[in-house]
Amino acid sequence: MSISTEQLFGITDEHITWLSKQLGVHHAVLPHFEAMQQAAEVDGIEIKIASGFRSFERQLSIWNRKVSGELITKDIHNTPIDLTKLSTIEQLNAILLYSALPATSRHHWGTDIDVYSPSLLPENTQLQLEPWEYQPGGHFEKLTLWLTNNAYKFGFYMPYQCYNKGVAIEPWHLSYAPLAVQYKILLKDNVSQLTQLLADSSIALNNTVINNIDYIMTQYVLNISQADINNMN
Numbered sequence: 001m002s003i004s005t006e007q008l009f010g011i012t013d014e015h016i017t018w019l020s021k022q023l024g025v026h027h028a029v030l031p032h033f034e035a036m037q038q039a040a041e042v043d044g045i046e047i048k049i050a051s052g053f054r055s056f057e058r059q060l061s062i063w064n065r066k067v068s069g070e071l072i073t074k075d076i077h078n079t080p081i082d083l084t085k086l087s088t089i090e091q092l093n094a095i096l097l098y099s100a101l102p103a104t105s106r107h108h109w110g111t112d113i114d115v116y117s118p119s120l121l122p123e124n125t126q127l128q129l130e131p132w133e134y135q136p137g138g139h140f141e142k143l144t145l146w147l148t149n150n151a152y153k154f155g156f157y158m159p160y161q162c163y164n165k166g167v168a169i170e171p172w173h174l175s176y177a178p179l180a181v182q183y184k185i186l187l188k189d190n191v192s193q194l195t196q197l198l199a200d201s202s203i204a205l206n207n208t209v210i211n212n213i214d215y216i217m218t219q220y221v222l223n224i225s226q227a228d229i230n231n232m233n
Contacts, residue, residue, distance in 0.1 A: 001028065001182065008186055009197055010056035010108030024053040029176040033113065045146045050127060051114040052170070053134035054107035055062030060203060063102055066095050067204035073204035074098065076168055088208040096220045097168050102203060103194050104187065104221045106159070111180040114172045117143040144171055146163035155232045159224040176228035178193065184222070191217060 006012040012085040016024040025033060034050070041045045065071040073081045073094050083091045116127055120139050127133075132173075134144045151157060157177050160170035187194070195213050203209060209216070 002185055003178070003183060003192060005193060007110075008108065008156050008183060008190065009103040010054065010059060010105065012114060013053060013055065016110045019049070019052075023049055023051075024110065025113060026053075026179065028179055029111055029152065031175060032111060032124075032154050032156070036151065036156065037217040039150065039154070041098070041144055046117045046119040046144065047115050048118055049113045050129060051107065051174070053110045054105055056102050056108065056197075057103040059100060059105045059108070059117075060095075060201060062099055063095065064202070064204045066099060067091065076163070080131075086228070088205055089212065091112075092205060092208050092212065096166075097218065100167075101198075101209065101220070102201070102218055103197050104216070106175060106180060106183070107226065109174045109180060112159075113174050114170075115143070115147075115174055116140060116172060121122055123195045129170075129172055131169050131171055140172075142222040147174070152228070152232050157225070157232075159227070161225050164223050164225075166220045175227070177232060188217070188222065 004012070007015045007084060013024065015026055017027050017030050036095050037047045062071065066073050069083060073083055075081050075094065076097065080096050083094060086094060087199040100106070114129060116129070117140055120143060121127060122139060125139070132138050134140045147156075147158070155176050155178050156174045158171065158173060159175045159180075160167050163169050191213065195210060198213075199206070199210055
């Protein structure tokens with residue numbers, strides 16, 4: 001499958017099938033998700049997508065609003081952080097814990113989705129997309145157990161199932177491994193283009209980002225749980 005740099009960096013949505021005005025996934029991923037969704041339904045588990053494709057511009061907006069303080073940045077203990085009290089490199093690390101650098105987000109690819117189960121969400125309770133919701137005792141514990149035992153059968157896995165001093169645990173984040181692996185390799189091979197794109201953008205903390213791009217790639221982009229593709233359908 002041919003992958004353009006525009007797809008890689010989230011500049012185009014030509015590879016995306018839109019399920020609604022706000023929600024889209026990669027053309028090749030959709031049938032695998034729907035098959036998993038149907039299998040889960042047979043077992044009494046409802047699976048819905050909370051977030052799919054995210055463009056470069058949308059990720060850039062999230063990033064810049066976090067730097068400005070318009071959006072809250074939290075630490076590994078889910079406690080809000082005052083970024084104004086941190087150095088620029090500390091701000092960078094704080095934001096990258098939960099928010100990807102624009103042009104490196106796996107959501108650009110359409111291969112990665114955030115999922116939840118509406119039927120397991122208590123009435124009058126808003127989805128938070130926080131780890132405790134998916135862990136033992138949380139709303140979506142049953143969903144997590146089902147995904148752990150079955151997602152791989154449809155090609156999906158959790159790239160952020162463990163915290164390795166990079167991105168925080170995200171038990172809601174699924175990746176369609178057979179295709180995401182291809183995007184990841186291409187991203188690793190196009191760091192110079194990535195750097196130029198960011199240098200030409202309006203990204204906040206521009207100098208800190210550019211000067212630490214190799215560190216960001218190693219610590220946050222490539223430092224993820226690996227998929228066992230050989231054992232996936």
